[in-house]
Amino acid sequence: MISTMFTKSFGPRAKVLLSRAGVLVFYLLLWSIAARVIDQPLLLPAPHAVLKKLLELLPQAAFYQTVLGTLTRTLLSYLLGIAAAVLLGALSCRFAAAELLISPLLSTIRATPVTSFIVIALVWLSSPRVPVLTGFLMTLPVVYAALVQAVRAIDPKLLEMARLYAFGPAKTLRHIYIPAALPAVVSSCLAAIGLCWKAVVAAEVIGVPKLAVGSRIYEAKIYLETDSLLAWTLTIILLSVLLEAALKKAAARITEVRHD
Numbered sequence: 001m002i003s004t005m006f007t008k009s010f011g012p013r014a015k016v017l018l019s020r021a022g023v024l025v026f027y028l029l030l031w032s033i034a035a036r037v038i039d040q041p042l043l044l045p046a047p048h049a050v051l052k053k054l055l056e057l058l059p060q061a062a063f064y065q066t067v068l069g070t071l072t073r074t075l076l077s078y079l080l081g082i083a084a085a086v087l088l089g090a091l092s093c094r095f096a097a098a099e100l101l102i103s104p105l106l107s108t109i110r111a112t113p114v115t116s117f118i119v120i121a122l123v124w125l126s127s128p129r130v131p132v133l134t135g136f137l138m139t140l141p142v143v144y145a146a147l148v149q150a151v152r153a154i155d156p157k158l159l160e161m162a163r164l165y166a167f168g169p170a171k172t173l174r175h176i177y178i179p180a181a182l183p184a185v186v187s188s189c190l191a192a193i194g195l196c197w198k199a200v201v202a203a204e205v206i207g208v209p210k211l212a213v214g215s216r217i218y219e220a221k222i223y224l225e226t227d228s229l230l231a232w233t234l235t236i237i238l239l240s241v242l243l244e245a246a247l248k249k250a251a252a253r254i255t256e257v258r259h260d
Contacts, residue, residue, distance in 0.1 A: 031046075043226065066215075067239065070131075073200050080139075081136045082189060093148060118134055122206070189247070193244055197239075216228070
């Protein structure tokens, strides 16, 4: 009876939100219990201590400058990675020699640890540029592989039909290649943003540029300010969730427009 009334009282969206809130409360309680059992704020501060530290950071202008610095590097490296993936993917699909040259390079990038790229890049570049390069390298292979695979999977009969009806390169691209590749590319872009975001922050932690969330995390670790470290980590998580949500909405809109 009660469960039936509860089901009727809330819509599907409200149920999802309540479920997520319940999961969040569960893990916060688990965190609180662990902090109380350990009883060492230096090792694991309580949730309220981390929240208090985050609330202390929010009114500061430096907080938003720092977040903006990391967000700018992430979006720049992400967009550059997508643009390069589309360009290299198009070349690989058009010319077999290009794929022969590009594929081993991108396979090497996928297999190499992120920290190796960061350390090597610090030898060549200034610390503010290293996160951009790192995020770029994490985005590029993911989108490239999805694009090439989607184009390779196009039904040859569609291409033959385009040839018979004399579509021409531009019309074939618009009506066959783009509709076939777009879902896979959009999906890969959504998957790549998380990798890009984490790679940029990791590069900031190692390179310690100015106005960077990773730099604040490194400083908190050096000065043993665990509450500050977790507050900045919480900031990264929240920003990542918001960024992914915004990109999902944009991707849904692009897909809807394409279908229309």
